[in-house]
Amino acid sequence: MDKPHKPHFIRACTYIWLALIILTCITYAIGETGWSGTAVMLTVLGTAVIKVEMVASYFMGLRRTRWLWRGIVLGWLILVSGLITIAYFKSLG
Amino acid sequence: MINNPKVTHEIHATPPGDLAIWVFIFAELLAFGVFFVAYAFARANNVELFNESQQHLNRTSGAINTLVLITSSYFMVRAVAAIKQGLSKPCALWIASAIGLGFVFLAIKIAEFQATFAAGISLSTNTFYMFYLSLTLFHFMHVILGMVILAAIMLKALRGGYSAENHIGVETGASYWHMVDLLWIILFPLVYVIR
Numbered sequence: 001m002d003k004p005h006k007p008h009f010i011r012a013c014t015y016i017w018l019a020l021i022i023l024t025c026i027t028y029a030i031g032e033t034g035w036s037g038t039a040v041m042l043t044v045l046g047t048a049v050i051k052v053e054m055v056a057s058y059f060m061g062l063r064r065t066r067w068l069w070r071g072i073v074l075g076w077l078i079l080v081s082g083l084i085t086i087a088y089f090k091s092l093g
Numbered sequence: 094m095i096n097n098p099k100v101t102h103e104i105h106a107t108p109p110g111d112l113a114i115w116v117f118i119f120a121e122l123l124a125f126g127v128f129f130v131a132y133a134f135a136r137a138n139n140v141e142l143f144n145e146s147q148q149h150l151n152r153t154s155g156a157i158n159t160l161v162l163i164t165s166s167y168f169m170v171r172a173v174a175a176i177k178q179g180l181s182k183p184c185a186l187w188i189a190s191a192i193g194l195g196f197v198f199l200a201i202k203i204a205e206f207q208a209t210f211a212a213g214i215s216l217s218t219n220t221f222y223m224f225y226l227s228l229t230l231f232h233f234m235h236v237i238l239g240m241v242i243l244a245a246i247m248l249k250a251l252r253g254g255y256s257a258e259n260h261i262g263v264e265t266g267a268s269y270w271h272m273v274d275l276l277w278i279i280l281f282p283l284v285y286v287i288r
Contacts, residue, residue: 010174017167021160028156031286036144044282051278055163059170060271061109061264069108072119080126084283087133091140
């Protein structure tokens with residue numbers, strides 16, 4: 001009964017894996033250019049946030065659980081990335 | 094797939110694996126979260142020092158290690174999918190592959206640490222290196238712990254200790270391993286890239 005569901009799940013996770021690889025390469029490429037500034041920082045941090053959400057939802061399977069569990073990880077992610085952003089703006093003076 | 098919407102849209106009351114591991118995962122997220130935020134605010138007070146020191150990090154090895162952990166995490170997804178179909182041997186093989194990539198991560202990190210220490214850099218060199226070394230060493234220890242957990246699960250899978258009905262152990266190990274990956278996904282851009 002569960003079998004028809006499997007290939008779809010694996011295919012979805014394979015696409016997620018590919019997306020994670022591509023996003024990592026983008027982050028690395030940005031780092032190698034030596035670019036800095038608010039837009040670059042927000043792009044790099046935003047990319048990390050998307051990647052974490054992908055891992056939590058698909059690899060960890062939280063998208064198939066009650067919102068409470070996904071909410072804890074999402075809340076943690078928003079809080080940590082938000083504070084990192086505030087610290088970055090603080091560094092700009 | 095279309096004929097079976099119940100399976101496709103099933104919502105579980107608890108996350109995959111033993112609930113105890115999730116308490117541990119949330120505690121770890123909290124600890125690393127504090128560490129990440131402390132790094133960001135320490136950087137805000139020493140921007141030039143952090144930016145200058147960051148230039149000496151090996152960004153390529155950091156990026157390769159990100160790819161390694163993401164792929165290793167994906168292998169654990171496949172291990173869980175295999176055991177859910179009652180395939181013990183393929184499950185053990187996927188876990189072994191995940192552990193193998195864990196060793197690759199450790200080898201790259203050890204090489205990075207060796208180069209850092211060979212350059213005369215230590216925890217007391219400056220605030221940036223204090224954070225860089227302690228954060229990455231803290232994460233390094235979690236990778237080792239994760240590999241030990243995965244090895245125990247792999248051996249049990251090889252002995253036929255899991256089945257399509259009883260696979261909570263594999264999900265527990267996978268959840269921990271995904272957390273190790275998730276933390277590195279933030280650590281890499283924060284310490285190696287953002288300036």
